[in-house]
Amino acid sequence: MTTTRAEAEGLDATDPLxxxxxxxxxxxxxxxxxxxxxxxxxxxxALAAADVTIRExxxxxxxxxxxxxxxxxxxxxDTIASELVGARAGEVIVSDSTSVNLYKLASAATSSVMTGxxxxxxxxxxxxxxxxxxxxxxxxxxxxxxxxxxxxxxxGPQPHDIAEVLSKDxxxxxxxxxxxxxxxxxxxxxxxxxxxxxxxLVLWDLSHSVGAIPIAxxxxxxxxxxxxxxxxxxxxxxxxxxxxxxEDLQAKLQQPIWGWFGHRDQFTFANAYEPALGIESFLVGxxxxxxxxxxxxxxxxxxxxxxxxxxxxxxxxxxxxxQLADECxxxxxxxxxxxxxxxxxGSHVSLKHDDAxxxxxxxxxxxxxxxxxxxxxxxxxxxxxxxxxxxxxxEAITRIASTVKAGQHLGLTADRARVT
Ligand SMILES: *Cc1c(COP(=O)(O)O)cnc(C)c1O
Numbered sequence: 001m002t003t004t005r006a007e008a009e010g011l012d013a014t015d016p017l018x019x020x021x022x023x024x025x026x027x028x029x030x031x032x033x034x035x036x037x038x039x040x041x042x043x044x045x046a047l048a049a050a051d052v053t054i055r056e057x058x059x060x061x062x063x064x065x066x067x068x069x070x071x072x073x074x075x076x077x078d079t080i081a082s083e084l085v086g087a088r089a090g091e092v093i094v095s096d097s098t099s100v101n102l103y104k105l106a107s108a109a110t111s112s113v114m115t116g117x118x119x120x121x122x123x124x125x126x127x128x129x130x131x132x133x134x135x136x137x138x139x140x141x142x143x144x145x146x147x148x149x150x151x152x153x154x155x156g157p158q159p160h161d162i163a164e165v166l167s168k169d170x171x172x173x174x175x176x177x178x179x180x181x182x183x184x185x186x187x188x189x190x191x192x193x194x195x196x197x198x199x200x201l202v203l204w205d206l207s208h209s210v211g212a213i214p215i216a217x218x219x220x221x222x223x224x225x226x227x228x229x230x231x232x233x234x235x236x237x238x239x240x241x242x243x244x245x246x247e248d249l250q251a252k253l254q255q256p257i258w259g260w261f262g263h264r265d266q267f268t269f270a271n272a273y274e275p276a277l278g279i280e281s282f283l284v285g286x287x288x289x290x291x292x293x294x295x296x297x298x299x300x301x302x303x304x305x306x307x308x309x310x311x312x313x314x315x316x317x318x319x320x321x322x323q324l325a326d327e328c329x330x331x332x333x334x335x336x337x338x339x340x341x342x343x344x345x346g347s348h349v350s351l352k353h354d355d356a357x358x359x360x361x362x363x364x365x366x367x368x369x370x371x372x373x374x375x376x377x378x379x380x381x382x383x384x385x386x387x388x389x390x391x392x393x394x395e396a397i398t399r400i401a402s403t404v405k406a407g408q409h410l411g412l413t414a415d416r417a418r419v420t
Pocket of ligand 1: 180207
């Protein structure tokens with residue numbers, strides 16, 4: 001063990017982002033929260049946004065507040081487009097959950113008008129469950145078949161893995177930009193290019209990358225994408241998700257859920273459904289305004305902080321975590337299960353251990369460290385750069401080491417809790 005807490009504190013002292021942490025609610029500074037990739041911390045200003053929305057918007061304005069609220073899905077979408085994902089205004093809209101948006105886009109991209117007879121959806125066998133389930137459900141209800149990509153568990157799907165499964169019957173490729181388990185960052189530009197060359201559309205899930213790393217959807221010529229706002233965007237539990245459709249595809253894709261918010265002329269209450277002309281055609285029904293107004297706070301904070309700075313700190317901080325893990329944890333049965341090249345990973349570091357589940361429980365019970373556990377043997381340390389300190393990384397890793405050395409996990413049950 002050579003790295004010291006003083007070194008971590010030194011890195012914090014010169015961190016250009018160090019003051020951003022003060023804008024978040026941190027009630028117990030001795031609890032080390034390294035699960036912001038699952039649920040981001042609460043911006044203090046979220047309380048005021050909720051209060052204003054409830055008191056003034058709902059309480060006082062009542063239904064007249066809709067004059068303002070009706071624009072919110074689109075205006076937050078425009079912020080995400082221009083500040084966070086490298087897209088144009090009008091290409092992103094906030095609505096529904098990531099799961100539902102994935103369904104809407106995958107369904108639209110595989111409708112008969114789009115596929116020209118192609119019948120295969122390519123997906124990652126190890127992708128986040130909801131992504132796989134949504135596509136399984138879509139295939140079960142249509143003529144599409146699924147083709148799974150197998151890849152290295154740490155590095156995730158590489159361009160050559162995708163090239164191997166592409167053929168002229170592939171209509172759509174669905175992949176996560178950053179892998180939820182390993183943290184591997186996929187090569188978006190190259191994989192998108194290869195898929196297009198084979199005649200397929202590509203849908204990227206940005207849930208674990210948006211807010212942590214710069215994304216260039218337009219530059220990569222991405223067709224469609226979805227993303228989550230309660231992870232690195234700190235939008236709050238269950239905050240509505242977003243979806244992106246490249247401008248030239250908007251008139252071609254028709255979503256499967258025909259709701260009144262997607263209607264061209266919503267308030268004429270016409271008999272027949274006619275889709276809106278732009279990205280609004282992918283809205284469905286009344287949006288959750290309270291959640292949306294709260295999520296806007298976190299989204300605007302990340303936009304203001306700036307992704308170049310955030311990415312630089314995330315890369316340096318995850319390097320620091322890996323260095324510490326090598327020093328303190330490699331003799332205790334742990335293995336780093338995240339790409340070692342900072343350019344090939346997102347903003348979390350995964351540690352593999354045979355007893356990962358019980359260790360993750362012991363950390364919460366006895367060490368005041370909150371990571372998360374992912375089946376079958378992974379502890380994830382989420383390191384959102386906007387509020388995580390190098391000292392937190394130091395504490396997380398050294399407390400993991402002392403918990404395991406003391407055998408504090410050994411008396412616990414390996415039966416899984418309802419939420420892991
Ligand atoms: C977090 C996450 C989701 C979340 O989906 P919900 O609909 O919000 O439950 C979806 N996909 C991926 C890859 C995720 O990481």
